[in-house]
Amino acid sequence: DTGVSQNPRHKITKRGQNVTFRCDPISEHNRLYWYRQTLGQGPEFLTYFQNEAQLEKSRLLSDRFSAERPKGSFSTLEIQRTEQGDSAMYLCASNGDTEAFFGQGTRLTVV
Amino acid sequence: GENVEQHPSTLSVQEGDSAVIKCTYSDSASNYFPWYKQELGKGPQLIIDIRSNVGEKKDQRIAVTLNKTAKHFSLHITETQPEDSAVYFCAASYTGNQFYFGTGTSLTVIP
Numbered sequence: 197d198t199g200v201s202q203n204p205r206h207k208i209t210k211r212g213q214n215v216t217f218r219c220d221p222i223s224e225h226n227r228l229y230w231y232r233q234t235l236g237q238g239p240e241f242l243t244y245f246q247n248e249a250q251l252e253k254s255r256l257l258s259d260r261f262s263a264e265r266p267k268g269s270f271s272t273l274e275i276q277r278t279e280q281g282d283s284a285m286y287l288c289a290s291n292g293d294t295e296a297f298f299g300q301g302t303r304l305t306v307v
Numbered sequence: 308g309e310n311v312e313q314h315p316s317t318l319s320v321q322e323g324d325s326a327v328i329k330c331t332y333s334d335s336a337s338n339y340f341p342w343y344k345q346e347l348g349k350g351p352q353l354i355i356d357i358r359s360n361v362g363e364k365k366d367q368r369i370a371v372t373l374n375k376t377a378k379h380f381s382l383h384i385t386e387t388q389p390e391d392s393a394v395y396f397c398a399a400s401y402t403g404n405q406f407y408f409g410t411g412t413s414l415t416v417i418p
Binding site (some may be wrong): 202229237240287289295304 | 339342346349351352356398406408409
């Protein structure tokens, strides 16, 4: 499968715990995006990388959120001290030129 | 920043009829307009896109039109089939930057 891969697909965590998600983009794509999607809404931008450089962060990305792309390939998104409001689908997308392709997402449920 | 509005939020059509979804955008710098189809529990799937130097693009039963002056673009699905039932999102971006999404249209094709 040469598409965007996200792991895990589902994560249930207790409030206050830390969680980390992984995204493996399409191999030749140098841009990688993280989005968050809540029920009935479109994806909301969180942050994006060009190679290993994090170029833009949304105001939605509080200081509890951190994203990395250390070698310009896969990326991780960590949420510290999770809150119930963090429950959402976290989507990763990658593109090389213009078209962006999304992964299947990680659905986070904070209980 | 960019603001994308999408209408209608829900749409029901009889199998074989056409469906039209409309979006407007606010930033005249946006030059790339993709459409995504999202099925329950899955990530958005790119179905068609259009760049600002083109007014219309067609791919089999799917077409997209763009009016740069009015800042609106539309998705047209002809000869709808039950498998077209899904949530459709429009998006706008300036090449290389983040994508701004509409709020989605839930399309139901009634057999």
